Amino acid sequence: MIGISTPEYVFIRASIISIRAIAPLSILYCGFCIIHPPHSIFSKVVLAWAAIESAFYFLLYLPRKRFLQRPARHPELLSYEDRQELFQRACKTIPNPEYYLSKWFLGAPLEEIKRENVKDFFRWAFLNTGDFDISDNEELEGYTDGVERLLGRKIEPGRGKAKCLRLTVDEVGMMHRPFVWYMIVGVVDTLTAAYLRYNSFTLYRTPMRHWLGVFPFRNCSLFTRRISPAPNISYWYRPHTSKTRLPILFIHGISIGLYSYAQFLAEITKEDALEADDGQTGIIALEIMPISFRLTQPTLDKAETCRQINAILKAHGWNKVVLATHSYGSVISTHLLQTPSTAPKLGPILLIDPVTFLLHLPDVAYNFTARKPRQANEHQLYYFASKDMMVAHTLSRHFFWSQNILWKEDIKSRDVTVSLGGRDLIVDTETVGRYLAGVDLKYEGVSWKGADWVGQGLDVLWFPTCDHAQAFERKAERKRLVDVVRAYSRGRDVEDLP
CATH class of the missing domain: 3.40.50.1820 (Alpha/Beta hydrolase fold, catalytic domain)
Structure with missing residues (x-):
């Protein structure tokens, strides 16, 4: 892992920009060569590389990216009793409830994290799903009440603009590699x-x-x-x-x-x-x-x-x-x-x-x-x-x-x-x-x-x-x-x- 100095910042940013530029430049060069075919050996070598990079992007990366977005196969759901025990253990080891809530909601303002937002988070965290089911509401209300006790305040009813991090439900975020x-x-x-x-x-x-x-x-x-x-x-x-x-x-x-x-x-x-x-x-x-x-x-x-x-x-x-x-x-x-x-x-x-x-x-x-x-x-x-x-x-x-x-x-x-x-x-x-x-x-x-x-x-x-x-x-x-x-x-x- 590199450090945090200015030269290291310049180096890593330049490296990333250079690597990410390879695919789009390759695609542009292939398009240019269709109009103006290369004649020199060097140009033909560059075209061969650009063609490989372009094919790699369109024929491998994009199809594979779509394939890898398939939903997760979550493990068997814990029993209700085990979920309650896990929640209590977690609550005992949260040193800063305000920070805990804010970070799980991607740094959103606390006033935008309302009761329905919190239930969305616990629906993923303890029930392994992002789908609404009315039968889960009583359990989710219990988790939300528990967070209120940690915060020492009430959470506003309704739904705010905050979006929570739901690792195994959200889209798989990835970037192309040449x-x-x-x-x-x-x-x-x-x-x-x-x-x-x-x-x-x-x-x-x-x-x-x-x-x-x-x-x-x-x-x-x-x-x-x-x-x-x-x-x-x-x-x-x-x-x-x-x-x-x-x-x-x-x-x-x-x-x-x-x-x-x-x-x-x-x-x-x-x-x-x-x-x-x-x-x-x-x-x-x-x-x-x-x-x-x-x-x-x-x-x-x-x-x-x-x-x-x-x-x-x-x-x-x-x-x-x-x-x-x-x-x-x-x-x-x-x-x-x-x-x-x-x-x-x-x-x-x-x-x-x-x-x-x-x-x-x-x-x-x-x-x-x-x-x-x-x-x-x-x-x-x-x-x-x-x-x-x-x-x-x-x-x-x-x-x-x-x-x-x-x-x-x-x-x-x-x-x-x-x-x-x-x-x-x-x-x-x-x-x-x-x-x-x-x-x-x-x-x-x-x-x-x-x-x-x-x-x-x-x-x-x-x-x-x-x-x-x-x-x-x-x-x-x-x-x-x-x-x-x-x-x-x-x-x-x-x-x-x-």
Whole structure:
């Protein structure tokens, strides 16, 4: 993640404008060449590229965009009792009710958020629908009364002009990526694959019949005979030979695959030199293609994701692992914790920049999908991540907050470390940190940020100057994460952990 300086702002804005200009300029050039056919070799080469970009836009992007607007298939509705319990838990962890309401309504003036507007929001949030049904009115009135108690005031009757954010009901917001962008992604993927192979990782690809289902096509898949036992999930594998340590399962976030994490994974392996007599620590690093800036099949649902990950662990005989995840990977970790077949296989857990704690608050959904970017890092997130075709579809049609939310109670019997950045542009890390530390959510002190890492129970690592994902980019912070994973693998504390 880039910073917020003026040069970085100029760079990222120029990059985005240049990339977005490719398709319209290509279409115009093709039209011009119909009238004035090119004669020079250079002009013909440019025309060939422009024709590819134009075809890519009209024949792939536009039809696929329409296809991906299909309604979400929501999970089974929670029972009435479970919905009431979830609502009460959420109400107890809303530090600023006015802010909560305003942000879920996209920053609308509070006087425009009236009773019917609030019921629209809860119709989506708790009933998984945007459709009116008179039989739901009594329950929705109860939720609205609950918000009034939080606000300490009445909400005006009727309907105002405010529109709420309804992630899995609203239109999937995406922006076109030119053909050349995907070629860049392919080059980065190939270089990442070479780096991982150099560091003793082996790719377990999906069956070759799926090769054409991922674009850009993956060159690395052509150079391995190893086939993943999970038909939709490829992964990089380092054998586990240690007799005393636990292997590691890593799940990445929204990125060009494992590119942002390759150095982190390599540094875990380099620490093995200190324990050569015991063998090496095994690592499985999953590849989640729908959040890797590719054109591919939609993301798997919760049950199928857990089933396929369990198949991978079974294939390698891993009955207990250290789980490390970043950002969106915390969603999958939540699903693994909730699934009886996988939960017992999870040992200690490291959650880096998790998005699942206090997910009922508006920050993650608003900041990732609805915020109008202003600073350089916000523009980078908005265009290159939020508006990517498959990332947008994953968040708008497969991201169900009530299914993805993780409470402290869900991990109270486990050893868990949560890493938070003080300048995170997606997560309200101040509130999440206070929640995890067990202090009042309105508490303004900083004492909880300096707590020592213990390695037992719930630990919070606070990186005050890190933005989202920047802990992987900085040597000192990355080393602390590596130390935590290694300590969990060894099953004992790290005495020299800063």
